[in-house]
Amino acid sequence: ASAQFERFDARSLRVNEALVVKYDERSGHNCLPVHQDFSLLTLNIALSSEADYGGGGTWFQHSGETLVAGRGQCVMHAGRIP
Numbered sequence: 001a002s003a004q005f006e007r008f009d010a011r012s013l014r015v016n017e018a019l020v021v022k023y024d025e026r027s028g029h030n031c032l033p034v035h036q037d038f039s040l041l042t043l044n045i046a047l048s049s050e051a052d053y054g055g056g057g058t059w060f061q062h063s064g065e066t067l068v069a070g071r072g073q074c075v076m077h078a079g080r081i082p
Contacts, residue, residue: 013041023053034061039079046071 016039023030044058046069057068058075067075 020047023056025053030055036081037079041076042079043074043076044069045074 021032049071050056050068057066058077059066060077060081062081069075
């Protein structure tokens with residue numbers, strides 16, 4: 001994946017959109033629908049400890065893989081993948 005961003009200059013990064021998604025098991029809001037982000041890069045930053053919830057993570061449809069970040073960690077990926 002790093003070869004894909006071989007000429008990428010981190011100094012050119014800009015925040016295009018920032019949002020906080022709060023999941024709540026009681027209300028049924030426990031996931032986002034499968035989608036593609038319209039960005040070069042996406043960062044999903046965990047604000048809660050894994051001990052505070054069950055399940056979770058970022059699921060990638062193309063690979064079937066789920067990545068889980070601990071509090072303060074992030075999952076970074078190319079934006080336009082489902």
